[in-house]
Amino acid sequence: MFSRAYRAAVTVPPLMWVMTFLVVPYFLMFCYSFWTVSASQTIVHTWTLDNYRQLLAVNVYRQTLLRSMWIAARVTLFSLILGYPLAYFLSFHAGGRKELYYQLVIIPLWVSYLVRAYAWKTILGSEGVLNTLLQYVHLTHHPLEFLLYSPFAVVLTLTHIYTPFTFLPIYAALEHVPRNLVEASNDLGASPRQTFWRVIFPLSIPGVLAGATFAFVLSLGDFLAPALLGGPSGIMISNIVVSLFGAAYNWPLGAAISLCMLALVVSLLFLSERLEKKWSFS
Amino acid sequence: MELLVSPTNVTSSGSRWLLLHAVLVFAFLYLPIAILIVYSFNGPGVGGFPPRNLTFDWYRTLFADGAIWQSVANSLMVAAITVVIALGLGIPAALALDRAQFPGKAVFRRLVLLPLILPGIITGLSLLMLFARAQINLSLMTIVLGHGTALISVATTEVFAGLQKVDRAQEEASLDLGANYWQTFWRVTVPNVKLSIIGAALLIFTLSLDEIAVSFFLIGRENTLPLEIWGRLRRGITPEINAISTIIFVFSLMAIVTWYRLRTKAEANPEIGAELIETSAQAG
Amino acid sequence: MATSINPVEPAVNDASSSSLLSVRNVAKTFGKNVVLRDISLEVAEGEFLTILGESGSGKTTLLRIIAGFESATSGELWMKGERLDHLPPYKRRVNTVFQHYALFPHLTVEQNVGYGLRVENPPQPDIAARVEQALARVQMTTYGTAKPSRISGGQQQRVALARALVKRPQLLLLDEPLSALDANLRRQMQVELKSLQREVGISFVFVTHDQEEAMVMSDRIALLRMGELEQVASPREIYSRPATAYTAQFIGHTNLLHGEVGQGVLRCHSLAWETLLNDGPALLSLRPENIRLSPESGIDRPAESVFFKGKVRNRAFHGATELLQVECADGLIFSVRTASRADFRGDVEFQFRPADAIPVRESAERK
Numbered sequence: 064m065f066s067r068a069y070r071a072a073v074t075v076p077p078l079m080w081v082m083t084f085l086v087v088p089y090f091l092m093f094c095y096s097f098w099t100v101s102a103s104q105t106i107v108h109t110w111t112l113d114n115y116r117q118l119l120a121v122n123v124y125r126q127t128l129l130r131s132m133w134i135a136a137r138v139t140l141f142s143l144i145l146g147y148p149l150a151y152f153l154s155f156h157a158g159g160r161k162e163l164y165y166q167l168v169i170i171p172l173w174v175s176y177l178v179r180a181y182a183w184k185t186i187l188g189s190e191g192v193l194n195t196l197l198q199y200v201h202l203t204h205h206p207l208e209f210l211l212y213s214p215f216a217v218v219l220t221l222t223h224i225y226t227p228f229t230f231l232p233i234y235a236a237l238e239h240v241p242r243n244l245v246e247a248s249n250d251l252g253a254s255p256r257q258t259f260w261r262v263i264f265p266l267s268i269p270g271v272l273a274g275a276t277f278a279f280v281l282s283l284g285d286f287l288a289p290a291l292l293g294g295p296s297g298i299m300i301s302n303i304v305v306s307l308f309g310a311a312y313n314w315p316l317g318a319a320i321s322l323c324m325l326a327l328v329v330s331l332l333f334l335s336e337r338l339e340k341k342w343s344f345s
Numbered sequence: 346m347e348l349l350v351s352p353t354n355v356t357s358s359g360s361r362w363l364l365l366h367a368v369l370v371f372a373f374l375y376l377p378i379a380i381l382i383v384y385s386f387n388g389p390g391v392g393g394f395p396p397r398n399l400t401f402d403w404y405r406t407l408f409a410d411g412a413i414w415q416s417v418a419n420s421l422m423v424a425a426i427t428v429v430i431a432l433g434l435g436i437p438a439a440l441a442l443d444r445a446q447f448p449g450k451a452v453f454r455r456l457v458l459l460p461l462i463l464p465g466i467i468t469g470l471s472l473l474m475l476f477a478r479a480q481i482n483l484s485l486m487t488i489v490l491g492h493g494t495a496l497i498s499v500a501t502t503e504v505f506a507g508l509q510k511v512d513r514a515q516e517e518a519s520l521d522l523g524a525n526y527w528q529t530f531w532r533v534t535v536p537n538v539k540l541s542i543i544g545a546a547l548l549i550f551t552l553s554l555d556e557i558a559v560s561f562f563l564i565g566r567e568n569t570l571p572l573e574i575w576g577r578l579r580r581g582i583t584p585e586i587n588a589i590s591t592i593i594f595v596f597s598l599m600a601i602v603t604w605y606r607l608r609t610k611a612e613a614n615p616e617i618g619a620e621l622i623e624t625s626a627q628a629g
Numbered sequence: 630m631a632t633s634i635n636p637v638e639p640a641v642n643d644a645s646s647s648s649l650l651s652v653r654n655v656a657k658t659f660g661k662n663v664v665l666r667d668i669s670l671e672v673a674e675g676e677f678l679t680i681l682g683e684s685g686s687g688k689t690t691l692l693r694i695i696a697g698f699e700s701a702t703s704g705e706l707w708m709k710g711e712r713l714d715h716l717p718p719y720k721r722r723v724n725t726v727f728q729h730y731a732l733f734p735h736l737t738v739e740q741n742v743g744y745g746l747r748v749e750n751p752p753q754p755d756i757a758a759r760v761e762q763a764l765a766r767v768q769m770t771t772y773g774t775a776k777p778s779r780i781s782g783g784q785q786q787r788v789a790l791a792r793a794l795v796k797r798p799q800l801l802l803l804d805e806p807l808s809a810l811d812a813n814l815r816r817q818m819q820v821e822l823k824s825l826q827r828e829v830g831i832s833f834v835f836v837t838h839d840q841e842e843a844m845v846m847s848d849r850i851a852l853l854r855m856g857e858l859e860q861v862a863s864p865r866e867i868y869s870r871p872a873t874a875y876t877a878q879f880i881g882h883t884n885l886l887h888g889e890v891g892q893g894v895l896r897c898h899s900l901a902w903e904t905l906l907n908d909g910p911a912l913l914s915l916r917p918e919n920i921r922l923s924p925e926s927g928i929d930r931p932a933e934s935v936f937f938k939g940k941v942r943n944r945a946f947h948g949a950t951e952l953l954q955v956e957c958a959d960g961l962i963f964s965v966r967t968a969s970r971a972d973f974r975g976d977v978e979f980q981f982r983p984a985d986a987i988p989v990r991e992s993a994e995r996k
Contacts (some may be wrong), residue, residue, distance in 0.1 A: 069445070069526075070447055071447045072437065073438070073440045073441040073444075074437070074445065074447060076433075076434055077434045077435070077453075077457060077497065080494070080497065081456050081457060081497075084475070084490060085454070085456060085459065085460070087496065088472050088475040091474045091475055091478060092470065092471045092474055125387075140570045146370075146374070148363055148366045149366065150369070151363065151365050152363040152364065156364075162368075166602070166605055168371075168374070169601065169602055170597075170598060171374045171378070173555075173596075173597040174378060174593070174594050174597045175554075175557075175571065175593055175597070176554040177555070177557055177574055177575065178593055179378070181578065181588070181590060182378060182380060183377055184578075185391040186377060190383070191391075195545050199394050199395065206531065215472065218458065223373065223374065223377065226374065233564065241731070242732060243727050243728075243731040244731050246397075246727070247727055247731035247732075247733075248724070248733075248744070249697070249698075249718040249721075249791075250696060250698075250718050250724055251744050251748065251792065251793075251796065252748050253745075254748075257748045261744070265735045266734070266735060278819060280463075280464065281464060284464020285771075286558075287465055287557065287558065301464065304466060304470070305466070305561075307388060308470060308562065311542065314474070318470070318474065321466070321467055321470050323466050324464070324466075324467060328463060328467075330349065339474045339884075344734035344778065
């Protein structure tokens with residue numbers, strides 16, 4: 064149906080942009096990861112695997128990566144625990160108010176990330192709202208130190224940010240479950256609980272996988288929350304990268320870590336896609 | 346008309362727990378924002394309980410703060426240009442994905458959509474390296490390029506969804522009645538996706554205003570609003586930041602309600618809405 | 630030829646059959662919308678009952694109330710001496726075959742069929758054997774490990790049937806299960822369903838809008854119109870002695886004649902014949918196949934027939950027969966069914982017996 068000219072007109076401009084601002088930069092990152100930085104703070108363009116060796120050898124990098132993955136895993140888990148029942152409630156129990164509740168869930172998504180992270184910072188501090196409240200009602204006598212500048216704060220904040228993320232695909236998947244399947248299951252003698260575990264949940268798995276992937280990948284690469292709330296014990300891998308591009312000036316090493324993150328993310332995405340396909344039946 | 350009620354698969358005790366859970370989650374999502382707003386009026390500062398000495402002082406300080414408003418102006422300009430770029434490239438991309446067949450289409454699709462799911466740091470850093478090699482100075486322009494790259498995917502996804510819903514039969518009817526492809530495109534296809542385009546523009550604009558992860562690495566001498574706030578946070582917290590945050594919240598609220606109305610008008614189904622919002626919020 | 634008209638026939642007059650399901654004064658309103666008004670119906674053991682009606686008649690709602698997916702606004706359901714409407718669907722010995730089959734897409738055919746047995750508390754023993762038996766009954770044994778997306782619509786329907794029957798319910802509900810099939814497959818399935826019902830001996834309650842389908846399959850038909858039962862009778866009964874004008878027109882074709890009875894003579898336009906009906910206005914249903922072409926003379930022109938002449942305006946070819954539209958000089962238009970023939974020229978004469986013009990009630994006005 065479409066002429067050569069049309070096809071060229073619609074594909075070439077976006078393609079050019081993507082090549083210039085996505086593919087070439089990634090390629091550059093790839094190149095940088097094999098270079099090194101000299102003592103006088105210039106980039107040395109000899110090709111070497113030094114950066115990668117450093118990654119594997121130096122404890123700090125390994126530990127931080129593991130900590131980041133652990134934080135991301137917890138964020139994902141908590142977001143799912145919060146998000147799934149909420150999605151189920153909206154889809155199966157909210158009736159006419161469904162639309163309204165849905166809007167209520169997505170509004171926080173549109174409020175700036177920074178604003179929300181900042182809000183938690185003011186709440187969790189030793190002079191913050193939560194601590195002073197607890198002392199005001201005499202539940203505690205001293206500020207709780209672990210609330211801020213800790214992995215706890217990072218996990219809490221990121222869960223707050225990413226719960227609506229996990230909610231969305233799960234809700235979409237649940238809305239897609241044909242209601243006549245629920246009726247059929249009841250008709251055949253299954254109680255609502257049995258119907259949930261045997262029919263509704265299996266059919267919602269692609270949504271769960273999608274939500275979990277978003278939450279995990281984005282938490283893993285996050286540097287803002289740890290910077291604001293993480294303190295020394297809450298540093299994540301992206302913070303290291305940020306400093307390597309900043310004060311610690313080692314672009315090649317930073318590029319190497321970024322490349323590893325990119326590779327990890329892309330593999331996770333592929334894996335998730337495969338699993339989602341396996342679990343979708345339509 | 347027979348009206349059939351969709352079955353709720355919930356027992357009455359189950360529904361009570363679900364309702365409780367829902368209420369708690371909503372509280373979790375909204376309390377921090379509510380506290381933020383309340384404390385923007387708090388005399389003594391950001392913390393402490395209970396809030397007292399309620400005052401507009403912080404708002405007054407905010408309005409006198411020149412640097413913030415300069416950064417707001419920068420953000421608005423960046424956002425406007427970003428919308429143009431993102432739509433200008435995203436609409437053709439959506440058309441290509443929806444209509445055209447060409448080799449490497451799958452790869453193209455993945456590339457265009459990739460920045461959505463990637464953490465912003467990767468997009469930001471890779472562009473930083475590009476600009477460094479090309480010896481382009483960092484400035485608002487580089488931020489625009491960064492936002493544009495990240496948000497093309499949002500434009501593509503939204504417009505693509507809109508295109509999918511265009512009734513092909515309408516286009517075929519147009520051709521049947523004698524209009525050529527070009528005329529059909531402007532008279533039939535475009536009006537149908539008009540709402541998607543407007544929705545996409547609104548979404549991209551808002552996301553660009555809030556964008557911080559990519560901007561972080563591409564910033565020159567001029568700040569955008571989020572980066573200005575970020576800088577202040579490093580120096581020390583004042584309720585002035587609560588005040589600007591409250592204002593941001595109010596504007597975001599208005600934006601999303603408008604956007605949602607547009608989507609419902611375009612008869613969005615939850616699947617498409619969810620996809621879009623997800624993808625959009627990731628870019629933020 | 631007055632006949633007493635009883636819209637609700639008693640159940641099959643067989644001493645051995647008894648009532649399985651008793652629907653008593655069931656009504657259903659959705660908001661301001663009254664969908665069912667005062668429905669009372671008995672379903673006998675082992676009978677094939679069809680609930681027939683147009684869309685909007687309430688037939689699906691009635692079925693869903695029996696299944697348990699809707700609750701009646703008022704009225705009761707009793708099954709075998711126990712209250713049924715107080716039970717949720719998963720506690721009723723009633724199973725449903727859904728309109729679009731509602732097979733679980735993530736389970737294989739075998740898993741689908743065995744589902745109802747697995748969820749029982751405690752789960753049934755020898756599930757595999759019963760599943761195989763059920764699949765054999767619907768000729769789907771070779772598809773056991775297939776997923777629903779891989780089998781055709783007709784095959785899905787059989788699986789849905791097996792899934793419901795394997796539970797040995799007391800009553801099987803079928804919600805327009807054949808509507809998604811193409812015509813030939815539909816006819817085949819009608820026959821199969823009927824013989825299946827005979828074989829298992831379970832009562833079937835079948836919902837459809839297709840009156841031919843209802844006639845082919847049912848022991849009795851319950852005709853539902855705008856939320857009320859118009860007539861409940863066997864197919865033959867409902868066809869040859871329709872109670873109301875609506876019934877006469879909905880089931881098969883008919884000619885509705887408006888006439889006036891005075892002093893033992895019924896007049897309808899230029900036609901007249903003797904009748905035992907009371908004086909006053911009369912409404913008659915005359916089936917097209919009861920009108921014949923008149924021969925010129927002879928024994929086939931019996932004196933008590935009514936004759937009329939008209940021009941053939943339209944012919945609809947139905948293979949073995951034709952349906953003619955005949956216009957008379959006085960403006961009356963008849964539908965006549967005759968064997969197919971080559972030609973009709975000019976004025977043609979037709980005849981019918983007065984006994985075939987059945988008096989019917991005007992259907993009640995509904996809001």
